[in-house]
């Protein structure tokens with residue numbers, strides 16, 4: 001894809017992100033209109049096509065994968081032939097492929113889909129029930145709505161094929177169990193949450209078959225912008241695939257159960273199912289956690305009864321972040337399954353004594369309450385992966401059908417509790433309307449996409465001595481999805497968890513903070529009690545353009561700015577996010593690969609080079625030459641490091657983000673010291689937290705940013721200056737250790753207190769800007785975007 005088309009794609013994504021979704025009523029027909037079958041006379045159905053008849057192989061055959069168009073052809077053929085399956089195209093992916101879903105149920109149910117959607121929508125917002133009888137009717141006649149999503153992580157290739165096997169089974173099986181599933185469940189099956197990646201990985205796999213690179217990850221991100229982070233987007237909604245799934249399925253069908261199919265490493269359990277580990281994010285309704293626990297253990301029981309071994313529960317994965325679990329804040333459970341991997345579609349041999357767990361909660365060589373029957377070791381194939389995944393999904397559907405009454409009544413209970421409000425929760429969040437329009441529009445747009453009702457005050461009112469005019473936004477925490485609003489608007493207090501008392505921290509599975517007002521620099525004030533002010537009906541989030549005022553070059557000088565963005569073949573997720581931010585905010589750039597860096601004379605082509613967050617080793621050494629062919633192996637190497645040093649001496653600006661700042665310090669021998677270098681977890685720890693950042697407002701990099709703001713800290717740095725004649729501090733962590741943490745978790749903040757976090761270092765006629773944090777974290781930290789944009793333009 002060319003840089004130009006990247007920009008266009010990015011622009012389209014930005015427009016989608018910036019434009020608030022249409023109101024719910026206007027959205028609903030979207031998922032139900034296409035390809036409706038007339039109720040009276042169903043067309044004649046053909047023989048159900050086998051997967052082999054379209055793909056040329058059976059799902060699970062060794063070394064066989066299919067590109068996305070072939071999988072789409074199969075799903076279309078299946079839907080044409082089966083009266084249990086309908087095919088829908090929900091939209092286009094980032095790279096323009098069809099993004100599709102199948103709806104699977106009994107023919108009778110499929111003919112009356114709209115009725116079941118309406119019944120379920122009633123349960124999702126029980127304020128609409130005029131009578132108890134209406135609620136009883138919805139409970140009696142409704143179906144369990146299940147959403148199964150697969151293959152979001154494209155190297156987890158069982159997930160490419162399991163939907164094929166599952167859909168074929170549901171379309172053809174005549175057993176009483178399958179009939180019960182079809183009668184009681186409406187299944188929305190998204191065969192891939194990342195169709196582009198299916199093709200990227202399959203092409204790479206087929207190209208490298210029989211070479212040393214067989215089974216390796218491709219030398220590019222398998223989602224164009226977000227790579228593996230694509231399943232961390234379920235509240236920020238930055239990517240079109242997330243937007244399509246949320247807008248067309250979650251928000252229209254309100255599934256009681258969401259099941260996301262994944263794979264994990266090859267040398268632990270064969271399958272992980274919930275219960276999750278602690279901590280569970282405290283805004284998730286307890287009844288949903290009970291549902292997760294019951295469903296996960298029911299699936300485990302079912303699979304164990306079929307003789308499947310090596311299943312672990314209550315291990316490895318916690319339930320802290322909403323970034324992976326949209327439905328936990330929307331009345332449904334979210335079940336994660338993780339099956340052991342091979343080498344893509346190639347088998348692996350794992351002798352029993354090679355089994356090892358780098359993860360928490362069980363030992364794969366020992367029987368325990370949550371790992372009742374260890375796998376004996378041996379060969380592990382794609383067929384095993386597809387078999388475990390298909391059986392797990394089917395077991396989930398068995399439960400969804402058998403316990404339909406319980407799933408629906410639990411769903412209704414959760415929603416009633418949400419609209420009545422939880423004891424101890426604040427009354428509302430108050431969000432002033434007069435602040436940074438882009439950040440405000442983005443934050444409110446996220447809440448709106450999450451179906452949070454945003455109202456405005458109809459009169460002026462006072463809160464904590466502050467007067468707020470009429471028109472101020474108010475999010476009342478008594479509404480169906482109040483938990484979604486609350487978790488995103490409040491600071492997180494991650495529990496202090498240790499491996500043993502006083503010992504090293506127990507690492508969370510992902511990050512520990514997600515407070516959007518901090519990340520976006522938006523003021524949101526908590527109102528403990530009723531505001532005693534009349535409120536409007538729900539309003540739309542304000543619109544914003546995609547032009548960021550902090551990026552002055554976009555006003556006309558953009559074309560003159562020559563930015564190189566280092567793009568490693570050891571693909572770095574942060575490079576993708578940087579590209580997404582640049583495309584969205586129209587920052588021009590060219591990708592800079594290893595061979596170009598090594599060739600030198602960089603100042604002739606670039607004014608600024610950006611090194612996204614990536615470890616020094618990955619930048620220098622890249623992918624191993626023992627596995628990867630040219631030009632993918634080797635990193636920038638010593639020649640590349642020297643070329644970057646020369647670039648700065650010649651007058652260039654090198655911008656190094658987060659871990660890459662350690663590379664820059666080492667490679668360019670900068671007179672600064674990262675005080676966190678080689679510091680163990682027990683002496684300092686902050687695994688994805690929001691820190692207070694104090695800026696020198698007189699420095700051009702800090703232009704347009706408040707003197708005190710918030711920055712995303714994750715594996716970042718804290719610097720001491722060794723030569724103040726060439727180093728200038730732009731930002732610091734607060735001198736008072738108690739003021740460092742704003743949201744999330746930190747151990748021993750005194751280690752970083754008062755240290756520099758953003759520096760300019762002059763060398764020759766150029767400069768290096770060192771970021772000790774991630775200024776464009778996952779497309780969320782709008783508060784610090786201007787620091788990145790300004791750093792491209794300092795002269």
Ligand SMILES: [Zn+2]
Nearest residue numbers: 153156262263
């Ligand atoms: Zn995964």
